[in-house]
Amino acid sequence: MMYIHIPFCKQKCSYCNFHFSTSLHFKDEMLTAMKKEIFLRKDELQDKKLQSLYFGGGTPSILSSDEIKSLIDEVLKYFSFEKDIEITLEANPDDLDKSFLKGLSNSPVNRLSIGTQSFFEEDLKLMNRAHTASEAEGSIKRAQDFGFENLSIDLIYGSPTSNLEIWKENLNKTIALEVPHISSYALTVEPKTALENWISKGKVISPKEEEQNKEFYYLSDFLKDNGFEHYEISNFAKPGFYSRHNSSYWKYKEYLGIGPSAHSYNGFDIRSWNVANNQQYIKKLNSNLLAKEEEVLSLEDQFNEMIMIGLRTIWGVDLENLNEKFNHKILEHFQHEIKSKLEQEILIIENNHLKIPEKHWFMADGIASDLFFV
Template sequence: MLLSMKKELKLRQNFLNDKILKTLYFGGGTPSILTVDEIHSLIDEVLRYFDFDENIEITIEANPDDLDKNYLKQLSHTPINRLSIGIQSFFDTDLKLMNRAHNASEAEYAVKCAQDFEFENISIDLIYGSPASDMTQWKKNLQKTLELGIPHISSYAFTVEPKTAVHQWIKTKKILPPEENVQNEQFYYMSELLRANGFLHYEISNFALEGYHSKHNSGYWAYLPYLGIGPSAHSYDGTLRRMWNVANNSLYIKHLSEDKLPSEQELLSEKDRYNEMIMIGLRTMWGVSLSRLKADFSREIWDYFDQEIQQKLASGILVVDNGFLKIPEAHWFMADGIASDLFLV
């Protein structure tokens, strides 16, 4: 797989016009199963075709059970300077329900051990609204996060996927389904608590202390071009073209062994680009630039948009602030629904 990824990188080295990378992200699946030598090898390969910005953010996603002392020690000697750890919860009742491989003590140990090896830029994932967790437990989860001094938090509502054990347990009434009003309450409690502790709520699911926002994800939200390497990886040229690789590992390797790119592509229609700009922009504290929207799209689309927002502006669900359309934070829990009301269908 490593050789195939290197070959893909060589074949696609000209996809990005800017040869100075500001971010590099090892994510998707469990990249922490890579040995440190393999990580070094991949970084060296990237440096064959690109240069690194002096303040580059290099992130690796990891599960707590992968981050033992030896691995973190070795990782601290690589250029990686940001960890994104899939904690989910500091309580075993939540972790068992989510079928996570780690337990609560491993979650806390992973953070503390990473800090011992001078990883300061740490992000963790937390899940709120789990049927196994009430408000008291959620408050303790957040308090533990603050006590550990974690500077970035990505937090998502518990969801039930079809054909999973949780779906079956709910169907047979072994557990109760997640309740939207409970998730709403936990979301806003988190937002208020983290704000009071110096966090900036810069995207619906993301909170950061000053200087610790995710540069990589912020690039997606700003519609910047990106190159993805590996099975299932996505790429975007910053304008019209989106590409994605096959998910099947064997097919991915086979294509590259024949010097073929293992990808498909689509050209985004004006409707697609408009819907994405609305969806992404309204999930962030920056909102949607009205001047850019007017410049980038047809008069017909602008007139549709302008008509659709009027009632929401009057009700306060949307506001215009210095030329940007935003959802006030009090309504962020409903952001996806608000944005979808503005979509072209």
């Protein structure tokens, strides 16, 4: 699978600490550099037949449909696509006008992940999103009119501008729009964001964990009652609509990340990441050099990662795999750490997979970190 990071956004959302630039000044140079990177790394993936291609960001929909197509064509020069490849484009509602969607519907892109976040103006204003509540709704309907059935939307819960009643309304609107996949995250206060600054100055109150907890469990129950499967802490899908790309991440498959700040993984012990700086990235690629650094993951790192990722999913951690992969010292530590959690039923074993029962998913990161080998 391949990930392509488009490092541009129209404006900075108040909660975001991803890598992007709000200046499109070097967009053409960036696209040229990314195509160069695709060429230079053409031998890195063992499996040349891609099952998924994912445009994330930043804001991929800031590009024209022709620019997106030209990137896909470049990938196709060096890799082939599985017949039913999933090609996802992250898109912001304000970009999904008729002419963009028309162009996109004539491209190989077959899945959209729309950054809706909320259908309420107050939430969107606090988040400093570039779209309005009516655009949030209109963009989904328009995408469906242009034949995009495999749609995901992002929703953020636990904003200080929201409450359980507003959250319920958000979810009712989502169900009415018949979207088959939802990714939903708690609003978190990241360092060096506008949101953090406003909270520190007392202009905005902090999101409340108790409220977020309530909204998370309402979300989970409500979506399951409406035919969704809760397959990862933050992800819900109707049958047949799991994100193939993200599911592969969660199953530790290899992936290649193109573009500034993109990460790659060889499916075993090497992780690499590109420089999170547009100018430095372009300069390197202009000189036919890769702009990446890499680390070799120790066995302990691999163990911690497997626990962290697996316990966030419906599949859990495959104990047979774990026993094959890790040494006696790590496995002894693991058995010791899970013992009391199994007794308390914070962890369970089903079909030789270690899982967190769904009622404890909100605490999954804390439970996983208790098992880490440090």
